[in-house]
Amino acid sequence: MRSRAPKNPLTPLQKRFIRSGFESLDDQETIELLLSLCHPRKCRQLAKACIEQFHGLREFLSASTQELQRAGLSPSCIFSVRLLHELPEEVLRQKIIEKPVYKSAEEICDYLRYSMRDLKIEVFKVIYLNKRNEIIDAVDLFEGTLDSIPIRPREIMESAIAHNATNLIFAHN
Incomplete structure (x- = not known):
């Protein structure tokens, strides 16, 4: 039996990230990569709008839920952004608490x-x-x-x- 190729192949941006990590991406591309997980069709436009509104990756990741809603992000995408922002803090907290x-x-x-x-x-x-x-x-x-x-x-x-x-x-x- 032949194996089938995956239905959702990686985008060029995803391939570049796998090859070279965050160093190969600017802030807008990093936001686009994150948004591609929840808004695959309009991630580029949303990333551009987010950069215009928040001016950078760190400001985007630390934005409030209301600010992310105003930028046009869906609830599942806001969840992903909040999770990504708070996960490293939790890892560091556990590292010192444990x-x-x-x-x-x-x-x-x-x-x-x-x-x-x-x-x-x-x-x-x-x-x-x-x-x-x-x-x-x-x-x-x-x-x-x-x-x-x-x-x-x-x-x-x-x-x-x-x-x-x-x-x-x-x-x-």
């Missing part, structure tokens, strides 16, 4: 940098550690406005006690 002992400030900084870089409001994050410097949890404890955030020491202490934390790492964007 580590038995906190040893590298660099790993913590990588996680914090990625998780906080695209925030549009002020956020105060707390990483809770036990007495052996094992990471218990990482929580956005306070949120503010565009340029200010109220920090309440009493709530920090109550939260630390609730987590049975003996050490805390604070981060603020």
